[in-house]
Amino acid sequence: MSRTSKRHIDGRYMLAAGLVGVIAASSVYASDSFATRAAAGQQQVQGAATANAQQQAQGATGANGQKLVQVAANANALQHQAKADTLNQLRLFQGTSAGYELDQPFTRAQGAVMLLRLLGLEDDAQQAAQSPVFADSAAPYWAAPYVAFTHQKGLVRGVSETAFAPDAPMTGAQFITLTLRALGYAEAEPEQASALAVTAGLLSGEQAGQLTGKTHFLRDDMVAVAYYALTTRLKSGEQTLIEKLVDTDGAVNRELALQSGLYSKPASNDPLDHIEAALRRALNESRR
Incomplete structure (x- = not known):
């Protein structure tokens, strides 16, 4: 086996190992430039959610209770902002002249x-x-x-x-x-x-x-x-919705979909591709 091939395979195993580590640590995976914003938002959400749960367990009341409400609201906003950014990059969601307006009624x-x-x-x-x-x-x-x-x-x-x-x-x-x-x-x-x-x-x-x-x-x-x-499977069970939009409809750019972390390359005979796809699916489930 050539040194180049060996380095390629070693790199693939390192990628798979890295993804496993990310899941084990319950952190958010981001493989690209624009997904980093989503990952940062998700990490802040997780931290806020943990603090929220701990304070609730201690029975926070009064002023502390009001702070809890604000923390939860801020965490929720960050989470939705990250998801909106991802949908926007996939060309599936646009804002208005005033931005995303996530706090406005949906018509x-x-x-x-x-x-x-x-x-x-x-x-x-x-x-x-x-x-x-x-x-x-x-x-x-x-x-x-x-x-x-x-x-x-x-x-x-x-x-x-x-x-x-x-x-x-x-x-x-x-x-x-x-x-x-x-x-x-x-x-x-x-x-x-x-x-x-x-x-x-x-x-x-x-x-x-x-x-x-x-x-x-x-x-x-x-x-x-x-x-x-x-990332939900269609009723037919053959594809997820993002897979249909990319592979069947051509409505979403494949590279952008890969960068989002919501889409994996079509299946191949390479076992590492299957491992990577399975890990990505597990990550997507952990984000819910």
């Missing part, structure tokens, strides 16, 4: 847009010449082509035969339903979204209960659901 029009991105159909919607069905979301409304396209495909419904209410807030159950449809669960409806999300592996029971029970479903809540969806 029905925004839900239609996110659904198309998760389906890899955003370009199709922009290029399609669909006649508007709803007067309140016809051109020049910014999301007119998205609403028309998703309705024509039977993916969304209006609040009536003539109105879509595009700027009305979307509920957690409604967006989880759309996300499940992107995962291949065409039968998904808001009434059973929580239970189906758990069955599909999209959310834990606690997460599903919290998100569907929220009075106000915000943009940061949407970011969390969309982020988790990327």
Whole structure:
């Protein structure tokens, strides 16, 4: 065996060993420049969560209790910011002129847009010449082509035969339903979204209960659901959503997907590729 080949194999084993060490230490893996921000956010979240749990165990009250609430809120914001950065780099989430606006309500029009991105159909919607069905979301409304396209495909419904209410807030159950449809669960409806999300592996029971029970479903809540969806297997079981977007649809750039840490190279006969893929899957599960 040549020295070059030996160094390559040794390097691959060192990479695998390094990934194992990362999982054992419960830290966040970042393989690239933009994912570093996400990793830093996740590490801060873990530290804040640990401090939060310790103080709660000690029965913090009064001023300390108020500080706990603030710590938890800051940790939650950092976590969602990191996920938003990853979705943004994958071209699956955009902000507004005011930034991500993660603390703002998530609207029905925004839900239609996110659904198309998760389906890899955003370009199709922009290029399609669909006649508007709803007067309140016809051109020049910014999301007119998205609403028309998703309705024509039977993916969304209006609040009536003539109105879509595009700027009305979307509920957690409604967006989880759309996300499940992107995962291949065409039968998904808001009434059973929580239970189906758990069955599909999209959310834990606690997460599903919290998100569907929220009075106000915000943009940061949407970011969390969309982020988790990327590493969730489709109903067919053949691929995760990010694998479909990269390998089947070509809607997400492969290099960007690899850099995000949410996507692994297609399977090969190299055992180290299988080890690396398994480790990445374990890391993605640990981030939830």
